[in-house]
Amino acid sequence: MIIAQQKSIQDIASMIEDCNKVLLVGCAGCVTVCLAGGEKETEVLAASLRIKRRLENKPLETVTFVATRQCDPEYIETLESYVKDVDAVISLACGVGVQYVAERFSDKWVVPALNTNFIGGSLNHGEWEERCGLCGDCVLHRTGGICPIIRCSKSILNGPCGGSQYGKCEISKDMDCAWQLIYDRMKALGKLDKLMEYQPPKDWSKSRDGGPRRAVREDVMID
Amino acid sequence: MKTESKLEKVLNSGKFAVTAEIGPPKHASGDGMKHHADMLVDYVDAANITDSQTAIVRISSIAGGVHIKEKGVEPIVQMTCRDRNRIAMQADILGAYSLGMRNLLCLSGDHQKFGNHPTSKNVYDVDSMQLIHLVRRMRDEKLFFSGEEIKENEPRFFVGAVANPFADPFEFRVDRLEKKVEAGAEFIQTQCIFDMERFERFMEMVRERGIDERVHILAGITPMKSWRAAKYIGNNVSGMIVPDALVQRLKNAEDPKREGIEMAIEQINYIKENVKGVHGFHVMAIAWEEVVPEIVERCGLYPRPNVD
Numbered sequence: 001m002i003i004a005q006q007k008s009i010q011d012i013a014s015m016i017e018d019c020n021k022v023l024l025v026g027c028a029g030c031v032t033v034c035l036a037g038g039e040k041e042t043e044v045l046a047a048s049l050r051i052k053r054r055l056e057n058k059p060l061e062t063v064t065f066v067a068t069r070q071c072d073p074e075y076i077e078t079l080e081s082y083v084k085d086v087d088a089v090i091s092l093a094c095g096v097g098v099q100y101v102a103e104r105f106s107d108k109w110v111v112p113a114l115n116t117n118f119i120g121g122s123l124n125h126g127e128w129e130e131r132c133g134l135c136g137d138c139v140l141h142r143t144g145g146i147c148p149i150i151r152c153s154k155s156i157l158n159g160p161c162g163g164s165q166y167g168k169c170e171i172s173k174d175m176d177c178a179w180q181l182i183y184d185r186m187k188a189l190g191k192l193d194k195l196m197e198y199q200p201p202k203d204w205s206k207s208r209d210g211g212p213r214r215a216v217r218e219d220v221m222i223d
Numbered sequence: 224m225k226t227e228s229k230l231e232k233v234l235n236s237g238k239f240a241v242t243a244e245i246g247p248p249k250h251a252s253g254d255g256m257k258h259h260a261d262m263l264v265d266y267v268d269a270a271n272i273t274d275s276q277t278a279i280v281r282i283s284s285i286a287g288g289v290h291i292k293e294k295g296v297e298p299i300v301q302m303t304c305r306d307r308n309r310i311a312m313q314a315d316i317l318g319a320y321s322l323g324m325r326n327l328l329c330l331s332g333d334h335q336k337f338g339n340h341p342t343s344k345n346v347y348d349v350d351s352m353q354l355i356h357l358v359r360r361m362r363d364e365k366l367f368f369s370g371e372e373i374k375e376n377e378p379r380f381f382v383g384a385v386a387n388p389f390a391d392p393f394e395f396r397v398d399r400l401e402k403k404v405e406a407g408a409e410f411i412q413t414q415c416i417f418d419m420e421r422f423e424r425f426m427e428m429v430r431e432r433g434i435d436e437r438v439h440i441l442a443g444i445t446p447m448k449s450w451r452a453a454k455y456i457g458n459n460v461s462g463m464i465v466p467d468a469l470v471q472r473l474k475n476a477e478d479p480k481r482e483g484i485e486m487a488i489e490q491i492n493y494i495k496e497n498v499k500g501v502h503g504f505h506v507m508a509i510a511w512e513e514v515v516p517e518i519v520e521r522c523g524l525y526p527r528p529n530v531d
């Protein structure tokens with residue numbers, strides 16, 4: 001899922017300084033699961049903004065709504081009646097959701113409440129880790145199911161580099177060296193010979209470097 | 224000879240090669256580098272010019288190479304994968320060759336986190352293994368990284384790489400060295416050796432697999448100035464091992480700097496005598512270039528062979 005975290009109240013408040021009434025839109029997708037932009041977070045953020053503004057003697061009116069998903073035009077439509085009389089919309093979705101809302105309500109001031117961090121999974125309750133760099137050409141079959149693109153701080157495909165020590169990455173003693181993990185896994189699987197194969201440079205045009213990517217499934221298209 | 228590199232000639236002559244390191248400054252004057260080059264010119268076969276080492280901005284390795292070449296020292300241009308994509312790398316490879324550089328050392332590069340621009344974006348479009356392979360391919364097959372033909376004047380570098388016997392997983396370090404040799408590395412400079420026992424174990428595995436016959440390995444030697452520096456490196460630089468005994472010896476020394484030089488000399492002499500498969504020494508006297516001549520002389524590595 002997409003992992004996001006809320007910006008500071010100060011940052012969010014400064015984006016809507018001159019507004020009297022705002023709509024806060026949560027998202028019931030990934031950001032609900034990672035506790036950043038679900039129903040509860042939307043209500044808490046609305047209350048915090050109201051309190052802050054009351055203390056500043058500039059009361060703020062808030063309306064809240066949680067969309068099923070903000071990355072689908074169909075669910076953005078459901079916002080229409082709420083958007084009309086507000087000065088701004090604060091989206092608690094990932095960056096995709098913010099853009100969908102802004103695109104649909106082009107005459108509204110739409111601002112992000114979250115920083116969209118990465119795609120990953122949970123480690124413990126309240127702790128998430130990045131696991132995929134969205135490179136568009138997955139190599140997990142060559143690296144024992146451990147992603148070198150995102151879990152190696154240098155995205156090395158023929159690792160480990162000379163900074164790996166005691167299982168940790170050179171950039172932090174708290175960070176596992178992805179290539180140590182890859183080595184251990186391949187060894188356990190009896191496939192160390194695979195790591196001797198030279199991995200050629202990646203085709204980054206399949207990643208973010210070719211402009212926004214599109215995925216098409218013609219078989220499910222309606223017209 | 225496959226290239227015009229003097230280092231290649233020395234290594235192929237079967238004599239021990241000697242290389243040193245000249246770190247470019249954090250300002251825009253090459254005078255200091257030239258001064259160091261003057262000091263080293265008779266004592267080394269070539270000198271590495273680091274590429275914004277520890278991710279601190281400095282004069283570029285190619286520009287540095289021009290400075291020391293002017294003083295008669297053959298440059299080994301270091302190229303990290305951290306700061307350039309494959310287009311910029313090839314532009315620099317062509318440029319460096321056009322300026323008379325003949326040795327290229329391919330490495331991953333220190334992560335920017337500890338440098339003076341920790342908020343920068345790193346590139347790693349290609350990794351060091353790929354860089355080795357592709358620079359060799361530019362020379363031997365006259366191809367750009369993309370596979371497009373280089374119609375004329377292909378860059379003909381003597382291609383080097385690094386190996387760190389002190390990083391983990393230890394068992395894989397020899398595999399990775401072999402992979403680099405397969406990819407096209409012709410000379411290898413090792414990380415600074417402080418843990419001789421581990422280095423010997425590494426070299427034993429290298430010899431068992433005959434890798435020392437396929438590549439020239441230069442042992443990395445660093446004289447230490449103080450026990451604090453030694454301890455700091457051991458504790459804080461990932462991929463370095465500094466045994467306690469070495470720290471203690473410096474601590475007990477009356478003149479620690481002298482002791483540091485003596486220890487470096489002992490290491491080289493020990494390797495010369497006892498560790499087969501080493502073809503030269505890479506003396507990294509970081510910010511202490513002036514001690515290199517004495518070390519070289521007292522290890523019986525002076526005068527340097529004349530291969531021209």
Ligand code: SF4
Nearest residue numbers: 132133135138139147
């Ligand atoms: S290899 Fe690419 S697609 Fe696969 S997990 Fe890593 S970044 Fe994601």
